[in-house]
Amino acid sequence: MNMKKIEIEKKLEEIFKDRLLLDTADLVSYGFDASFGQYMPEFVVQVLSTEEVQQVVKLANEYVMPVYARGASTSLSGGALPVKGGIVMDFSQWDDEFEIYPDDLIIKTRPGVRTGRIHELAEKHNLMYPPDPSSSVVCTIGGNLAENAGGPRGIKYGVTKDYVIGLEVVMADGAVIRTGGQTIKNVTGYDLTKLLIGSEGTLGIITEATLRLIPKPIDTKTAMIIFEDLYTSGKSISKILTSGVRPSKMEILDHNALNKVEDYAGLDLPRDAAAILLIEVDGEPDNLIKELNIIKKALKEINVENIEIAESKEAENKLWQVRKLVSPAVVESGYTKISEDATVPLSKIPEMFKKIDEIKKKYDLNIVVFGHAGDGNLHPTINTNMRDEEEVRKTEDAVEEIFNYAIEIGGTLSGEHGIGVMKKAFIKKEMGEDGVRYQQMIKRALDPKNILNPGKIFPEEGEERLVLRNE
Amino acid sequence: MNMKKIEIEKKLEEIFKDRLLLDTADLVSYGFDASFGQYMPEFVVQVLSTEEVQQVVKLANEYVMPVYARGASTSLSGGALPVKGGIVMDFSQWDDEFEIYPDDLIIKTRPGVRTGRIHELAEKHNLMYPPDPSSSVVCTIGGNLAENAGGPRGIKYGVTKDYVIGLEVVMADGAVIRTGGQTIKNVTGYDLTKLLIGSEGTLGIITEATLRLIPKPIDTKTAMIIFEDLYTSGKSISKILTSGVRPSKMEILDHNALNKVEDYAGLDLPRDAAAILLIEVDGEPDNLIKELNIIKKALKEINVENIEIAESKEAENKLWQVRKLVSPAVVESGYTKISEDATVPLSKIPEMFKKIDEIKKKYDLNIVVFGHAGDGNLHPTINTNMRDEEEVRKTEDAVEEIFNYAIEIGGTLSGEHGIGVMKKAFIKKEMGEDGVRYQQMIKRALDPKNILNPGKIFPEEGEERLVLRNE
Numbered sequence: 001m002n003m004k005k006i007e008i009e010k011k012l013e014e015i016f017k018d019r020l021l022l023d024t025a026d027l028v029s030y031g032f033d034a035s036f037g038q039y040m041p042e043f044v045v046q047v048l049s050t051e052e053v054q055q056v057v058k059l060a061n062e063y064v065m066p067v068y069a070r071g072a073s074t075s076l077s078g079g080a081l082p083v084k085g086g087i088v089m090d091f092s093q094w095d096d097e098f099e100i101y102p103d104d105l106i107i108k109t110r111p112g113v114r115t116g117r118i119h120e121l122a123e124k125h126n127l128m129y130p131p132d133p134s135s136s137v138v139c140t141i142g143g144n145l146a147e148n149a150g151g152p153r154g155i156k157y158g159v160t161k162d163y164v165i166g167l168e169v170v171m172a173d174g175a176v177i178r179t180g181g182q183t184i185k186n187v188t189g190y191d192l193t194k195l196l197i198g199s200e201g202t203l204g205i206i207t208e209a210t211l212r213l214i215p216k217p218i219d220t221k222t223a224m225i226i227f228e229d230l231y232t233s234g235k236s237i238s239k240i241l242t243s244g245v246r247p248s249k250m251e252i253l254d255h256n257a258l259n260k261v262e263d264y265a266g267l268d269l270p271r272d273a274a275a276i277l278l279i280e281v282d283g284e285p286d287n288l289i290k291e292l293n294i295i296k297k298a299l300k301e302i303n304v305e306n307i308e309i310a311e312s313k314e315a316e317n318k319l320w321q322v323r324k325l326v327s328p329a330v331v332e333s334g335y336t337k338i339s340e341d342a343t344v345p346l347s348k349i350p351e352m353f354k355k356i357d358e359i360k361k362k363y364d365l366n367i368v369v370f371g372h373a374g375d376g377n378l379h380p381t382i383n384t385n386m387r388d389e390e391e392v393r394k395t396e397d398a399v400e401e402i403f404n405y406a407i408e409i410g411g412t413l414s415g416e417h418g419i420g421v422m423k424k425a426f427i428k429k430e431m432g433e434d435g436v437r438y439q440q441m442i443k444r445a446l447d448p449k450n451i452l453n454p455g456k457i458f459p460e461e462g463e464e465r466l467v468l469r470n471e
Numbered sequence: 472m473n474m475k476k477i478e479i480e481k482k483l484e485e486i487f488k489d490r491l492l493l494d495t496a497d498l499v500s501y502g503f504d505a506s507f508g509q510y511m512p513e514f515v516v517q518v519l520s521t522e523e524v525q526q527v528v529k530l531a532n533e534y535v536m537p538v539y540a541r542g543a544s545t546s547l548s549g550g551a552l553p554v555k556g557g558i559v560m561d562f563s564q565w566d567d568e569f570e571i572y573p574d575d576l577i578i579k580t581r582p583g584v585r586t587g588r589i590h591e592l593a594e595k596h597n598l599m600y601p602p603d604p605s606s607s608v609v610c611t612i613g614g615n616l617a618e619n620a621g622g623p624r625g626i627k628y629g630v631t632k633d634y635v636i637g638l639e640v641v642m643a644d645g646a647v648i649r650t651g652g653q654t655i656k657n658v659t660g661y662d663l664t665k666l667l668i669g670s671e672g673t674l675g676i677i678t679e680a681t682l683r684l685i686p687k688p689i690d691t692k693t694a695m696i697i698f699e700d701l702y703t704s705g706k707s708i709s710k711i712l713t714s715g716v717r718p719s720k721m722e723i724l725d726h727n728a729l730n731k732v733e734d735y736a737g738l739d740l741p742r743d744a745a746a747i748l749l750i751e752v753d754g755e756p757d758n759l760i761k762e763l764n765i766i767k768k769a770l771k772e773i774n775v776e777n778i779e780i781a782e783s784k785e786a787e788n789k790l791w792q793v794r795k796l797v798s799p800a801v802v803e804s805g806y807t808k809i810s811e812d813a814t815v816p817l818s819k820i821p822e823m824f825k826k827i828d829e830i831k832k833k834y835d836l837n838i839v840v841f842g843h844a845g846d847g848n849l850h851p852t853i854n855t856n857m858r859d860e861e862e863v864r865k866t867e868d869a870v871e872e873i874f875n876y877a878i879e880i881g882g883t884l885s886g887e888h889g890i891g892v893m894k895k896a897f898i899k900k901e902m903g904e905d906g907v908r909y910q911q912m913i914k915r916a917l918d919p920k921n922i923l924n925p926g927k928i929f930p931e932e933g934e935e936r937l938v939l940r941n942e
Contacts, residue, residue: 103709103818126713148658159656161665162633175905183814184846185630185886187619187669188894188901189928190910194632194665198658218715238574242597244689245755284716284765287758294755343654347574375655415656423659430659434646438917439661445916446909457660 004063005042012043012087015055019046019093030088033073033080034135035422036336036386036468041068041082046093050168050176050207056089057205058174060451068453069201071112071140076339077420079147079200083455089205091142102127105213106165106182111142111206115149118211127213130157133416134327145206148198150416152249152323155374156282157214159416161197166210169196172203172447182210195442200418201453203446217282220248222316223292225277225299226270226306230254230357233275234350236304237373240279241346243298245291249280250374251323254353257330257368261322264329269322275353277373278319326370327381335366335383338395338468342406343377343415355405356380363394377415386468396466403466404429419457425465427458475534476513483514483558486526490517490564501559504544504551505606506893507807507857507939512539512553517564521639521647521678527560528676529645531922539924540672542583542611545604547810548891550618550671554926560676562613573598576684577636577653582613582677586620589682598684601628604887605798616677619669621887623720623794626845627753628685630887632668637681640667643918647678655683666913671889672924674917688753691719693787694763696748696770697741697777701725701828704746705821707775708844711750712817714769716762720751721845722794725824728801728839732793735800740793746824748844749790797841798852806837806854809866809939813877814848814886826876827851834865848886857939867937874937875900890928896936898929 012020021027021044031039042065047053060067066086073080082088094112101107102125109118115129115136122129132151133139143149145167150159166180169192180186180193196204227233233252240247253261254275262269270276281291292309299307310316331337344352353369356378360367371378380402384395403413403426413423413430428436440458443450483491492498492515502510513536518524531538537557544551553559565583572578573596580589586600586607593600603622604610614620616638621630637651640663651657651664667675698704704723711718724732725746733740741747752762760780767778781787802808815823824840827849831838842849851873855866874884874897884894884901899907911929914921 101816101818102713104816105709105712106816126715148662150656154656158629158633161662162629171905171909175909177906177909178903179906181883181901182816182881183848183883183886185621185625185814185843185848186883187887187889188884189890189898189907190670190674190913191619191632191665191668192906192909192913194662195913197662199661203661215712215715215717238576241576241686242573244597244686246686283754284758284761286761287755290755290757343656345572345575345577345653347572372656377654377656410653412652412654412657413659415654416658418658419660427660430652432649434642435648435650435663436660438642438646438648438663441916442661442663442666442913445912 008059008063008065009043011059012045015052016045030070030090031082033075033078035076035078035420037078037081037421039082040085041088042085044088044090046090048094050170053089053170053205053207054174054176056087057170057172060087061173061449064449064451066454067451069142069146069205071143072138074135074139075143075147075418075420077147077414077418077422079143079418079420081421083421092140100125104182106210107213108208108210109141110208111140111145113141115139115141115144122213123216126216128216129163129211129213131160131163141209142206145197145209146201147418148416150372150377152251152372154372154377155250156246156248161194163211164193164197164209165212167193167196167206168208169204169206172449172452180210184212200420200457202443202456203452205452217248219285219288220280220282221288221292221310222278222280222319223307223309224319225279225304226273227275229274230353231350232302232304233277234353235302236277236299237349238346239298239302240295241374243294245281245294247279247374248282249278251278252371252373253326254369257326257370260329260368261325265325267318267322278323330368330381330383332383334385336386338382338384338399340380340399340402341377341415341417342402342411342413344406344409344411346376348409348411349373349376351409352378352406356402359398359401363398365394365398376411392468396468399466421456424457424459425463479530479534479536480514482530483516486523487516501541501561502553504546504549506547506549506891508549508552508892510553511556512559513556514558515561516558517561519565521641524560524641524676524678525645525647527558528641528643531558532644532920535920535922537925538922540613540617540676542614543609545606545610546614546618546889546891548618548885548889548893550614550889550891552892554892563611571596575653577681578684579679579681580612581679582611582616584612586610586612586615593684594687597687599687600634600682600684602631602634612680613677616668616680617672618889619887621843621848623722623843625843625848626721627717627719632665634682635664635668635680636683638664638667638677639679640675640677642675643920643923651681653681671891671928673914673927674923676923688719690756690759691751691753692759692763692781693749693751693790694778694780695790696750696775697744698746700745701824702821703773703775704748705824706773707748707770708820709817710769710773711766712845714765716752716765718750718845719753720749722749723842723844724797725840728797728841731800731839732796736796738789738793749794801839801852801854803854805856807857809853809855809870811851811870811873812848812886812888813873813882813884815877815880815882817847819880819882820844820847822880823849823877827873830869830872834869836865836869847882863939867939870937892927895928895930896934
């Protein structure tokens with residue numbers, strides 16, 4: 001053990017006592033997340049206050065040691081992976097500090113609080129926190145802030161960034177700053193709040209967030225639309241969105257996804273359909289069936305008539321169960337699930353479906369497609385046998401083709417999962433050399449020693465493609 | 472004329488021919504906006520393409536000369552004022568370049584296009600661009616982007632920033648970069664889009680924006696609530712926002728504002744009221760009266776019962792006319808109107824009203840208050856005789872007290888007008904030394920020579936308070 005490490009260990013021990021973890025078993029368990037790859041940190045500390053975070057960052061700054069914030073490790077892009085070793089700050093134990101102000105429609109929360117807890121707190125006051133990533137029961141709000149998490153309500157209510165109005169942040173030199181405030185409108189100074197949300201822990205460590213809440217819609221109603229071809233499903237999305245009705249959710253499952261769910265759970269789904277679209281509308285109860293009828297009428301104009309409205313809450317819950325079961329249904333034992341989230345302009349959804357189908361056939365891979373149709377955010381998901389070198393290579397090629405096509409048709413590499421380690425090789429393709437150069441200027445200005453979550457989100461020398469296996 | 476100026480003039484002439492303006496009369500007319508203060512640029516050029524903007528910025532970078540983007544000059548904070556001389560780029564002639572993609576729910580626009588034109592274009596396709604500053608008939612979208620403009624629909628639909636998904640920007644070294652893209656969800660890299668929106672032309676010059684549109688609500692309905700005391704009006708705002716209904720507009724006028732409008736236009740308003748609240752709901756027609764009834768029922772619980780629902784479109788238009796007439800009504804001939812936009816947490820609106828009333832009495836000033844109640848964004852507006860030194864001093868003191876109190880109760884200096892030259896002396900009070908230091912790191916990283924809209928948005932040595940007269 002070198003001198004630097006001994007000194008850091010001594011100082012961390014003074015601050016954290018038994019909340020400093022050094023056992024190999026502990027270090028290993030902090031070295032992976034819901035993406036893939038395994039890295040080894042040198043220290044893990046369980047932080048419980050802004051002051052502790054500040055002390056760790058000051059140490060990291062003094063000794064030029066990497067430092068990573070980590071919540072529940074549900075990241076699909078490797079956002080929290082300690083790829084350069086160093087100190088992992090585990091926020092998950094600091095999980096019960098929040099204050100809700102129902103009259104101001106805001107909640108102040110520490111990053112370790114679970115997202116699901118925030119939903120419950122808001123609902124107690126007849127309010128809603130709309131962002132709802134699939135992992136909301138287990139994930140922490142801190143990870144949602146770092147990655148700018150989305151979820152199915154994005155189409156009507158936006159994503160995490162749209163609900164963060166203020167932050168407390170520990171910056172790379174250990175300074176604690178406050179950005180934004182407690183008001184919905186705020187144009188004082190540069191918007192560091194929105195710069196930090198989605199910056200994946202590379203510009204500062206968030207220690208508190210002020211989230212705005214909205215009135216909880218009184219009721220919801222859901223319909224399922226069944227399509228015989230993919231092209232029409234794509235046209236239907238634009239048709240619905242220009243009908244005057246704003247759906248609160250609009251999720252699509254392709255033929256493969258819905259058959260996987262049917263195999264898994266036997267829910268009487270239309271196995272022959274090319275795709276199904278699940279639509280939820282929300283608001284005043286009497287109005288919901290009217291809104292679904294407006295959608296029906298609009299779809300009739302393009303000859304889409306196979307629409308089933310869920311007549312009861314049970315039927316509605318069953319439909320949303322279908323969507324929730326996609327992820328478990330597509331996991332095959334012994335295989336690694338690669339979840340992508342390339343996002344395309346709404347009118348390009350049919351082309352994207354077709355392209356993914358071509359890629360699936362070309363590489364003979366197990367790809368299903370589902371996702372947030374209303375905002376063009378698809379989740380092509382591949383099961384890969386990581387022990388089969390040939391298959392890994394094909395998967396890498398297929399993912400690269402998906403990325404390239406998404407960019408070609410005006411889309412983006414990532415709608416809600418983040419760049420992390422997964423997609424950094426492709427960032428220049430989307431943003432251009434100058435775009436990346438200006439991004440890196442900001443990184444260098446705010447974190448000149450590159451201690452905050454290093455190894456992301458820009459490619460290093462030679463990192464030119466997706467690599468699934470890092471041996 | 473020095474050599475540098477001669478060289479720049481020669482180069483600008485080559486590029487712009489008769490679109491380079493040098494006459495004193497022209498230069499003077501580009502030296503003011505809707506705030507106050509008069510400055511003299513050295514050159515004005517009327518730009519018509521990204522390439523021209525790029526050429527000007529490259530020249531400015533080479534010769535280290537200030538450069539300012541300017542639209543319709545409706546800024547209330549001095550955002551476009553050429554306070555350090557240099558080159559003004561007039562975007563208002565580049566006013567007809569846009570492409571609308573109704574199936575993608577987006578519009579691509581150049582900064583010189585009027586905001587009102589964008590509203591019209593969207594509505595043709597049954598879509599809506601929600602941000603709607605009072606000046607939308609004349610102002611350009613470029614100014615809205617630079618200042619992150621708001622308007623009455625902020626409460627339900629957010630502000631300019633919430634609708635910008637991609638930008639083309641000329642950076643300080645003349646590089647043209649693209650940020651974001653054409654999709655609603657996008658987490659690839661740092662969010663330069665949202666950093667640039669509201670940065671008041673100090674970090675880059677926007678040359679194209681991709682705006683997202685939403686389905687246009689089918690109908691609207693409006694009610695007026697009359698209050699006998701200010702405290703209850705504040706309580707009512709939270710009560711309404713937790714009733715389950717989401718108003719699309721919620722505007723307040725205090726006793727003074729509504730009496731000014733009544734004096735001006737004679738609309739039969741309740742002159743004795745302490746305040747009135749105008750509420751609009753939008754959506755499916757049959758539902759609107761139901762939503763207003765839910766609001767009525769909620770307000771009854773706190774004994775607010777004086778509610779008038781506009782029964783016809785004429786009655787509805789008349790109510791909104793009241794709001795629109797506030798600004799013209801409060802202008803007194805020979806006086807300068809100082810429009811503030813301090814914004815406070817929702818529950819603090821009653822306190823803010825009381826404080827402004829105290830300040831009005833203390834300084835014996837002509838202050839009316841109105842604004843976007845639903846997001847805490849008030850517009851205390853003072854008429855001042857700029858020739859009366861004593862009154863100017865009192866106004867400066869009063870505005871300073873308003874700023875300080877807004878910050879004290881958790882609010883912000885500016886909800887939607889921007890910092891510009893008006894509020895820069897106060898920015899440290901809100902953000903702290905470290906907050907401003909990190910903001911300035913970004914400015915220095917992206918514009919190391921300080922050529923982009925210099926003199927904003929940070930105070931220089933000795934700029935410690937509001938100064939209305941800069942002689």
